[in-house]
Amino acid sequence: MAGSGRLALRTLPGSGWVRGSCPAVLSRLQDAAVVRPGFLSKGEEETLSRELEPELRRRRYEYDHWDALSVQAIHGFRETEKSRWSEASRAILQRVQSAAFGPGQTLLSPVHVLDLEPRGYIKPHVDSVKFCGATIAGLSLLSPSVMRLVHTQEPGQWLELLLEPGSLYILRGVARYDFSHEILRDEESFFGERRIPRGRRISVICRSLPEATGPGQPPPAC
Numbered sequence: 001m002a003g004s005g006r007l008a009l010r011t012l013p014g015s016g017w018v019r020g021s022c023p024a025v026l027s028r029l030q031d032a033a034v035v036r037p038g039f040l041s042k043g044e045e046e047t048l049s050r051e052l053e054p055e056l057r058r059r060r061y062e063y064d065h066w067d068a069l070s071v072q073a074i075h076g077f078r079e080t081e082k083s084r085w086s087e088a089s090r091a092i093l094q095r096v097q098s099a100a101f102g103p104g105q106t107l108l109s110p111v112h113v114l115d116l117e118p119r120g121y122i123k124p125h126v127d128s129v130k131f132c133g134a135t136i137a138g139l140s141l142l143s144p145s146v147m148r149l150v151h152t153q154e155p156g157q158w159l160e161l162l163l164e165p166g167s168l169y170i171l172r173g174v175a176r177y178d179f180s181h182e183i184l185r186d187e188e189s190f191f192g193e194r195r196i197p198r199g200r201r202i203s204v205i206c207r208s209l210p211e212a213t214g215p216g217q218p219p220p221a222c
């Protein structure tokens with residue numbers, strides 16, 4: 001019966017927004033790779049995009065650029081590091097901080113804003129452990145997209161995150177250190193069988209600062 005089928009689907013861990021190579025990967029990453037659809041209200045989405053648009057519009061889209069912060073290759077993007085926000089946006093960022101970060105975590109400042117054009121995409125990478133600590137949290141605006149995570153040692157282990165406008169994703173611990181992440185280009189933008197057409201997408205990314213793990217010790221699992 002269609003009804004009971006849907007019910008069974010709903011009881012799988014995170015099945016609406018997170019797909020995985022197998023149930024074991026899904027349950028292992030349940031708290032490490034999290035999607036919160038509808039984290040932003042429509043009004044909050046508008047507040048952020050209205051504030052970001054004029055700053056982004058001043059810049060040109062770039063191609064095949066290696067970003068020092070996240071050691072990544074991004075194609076078709078422009079970006080800004082923003083430290084001054086309106087009061088309304090500060091309240092939103094504060095909500096992100098309480099939802100994604102622990103009380104002991106300090107956030108990297110300024111906040112990273114990335115604007116991908118419709119054909120823009122982010123190739124697989126792990127954010128640099130020099131600049132970024134255990135937690136990455138991103139808000140998505142304008143277009144839906146698919147983020148794919150692939151285990152750096154075991155490529156058969158993967159997750160797909162469906163990032164709708166207004167959603168928040170959180171990558172922490174294993175998901176941040178042991179899996180690469182990428183934003184799929186339009187031609188490859190599928191969540192399972194479901195085609196997710198890509199338009200222009202803006203993300204607002206908060207990162208924790210690397211934590212000192214003891215004198216001279218490297219961060220864990222890098």
Ligand code: OGA
Nearest residue numbers: 070072114122127138203
């Ligand atoms: C990055 C990155 C993801 C996003 O800039 O390192 O992975 O949501 N961005 O834009």
Ligand code: MN
Nearest residue numbers: 070072126127
């Ligand atoms: Mn990244």
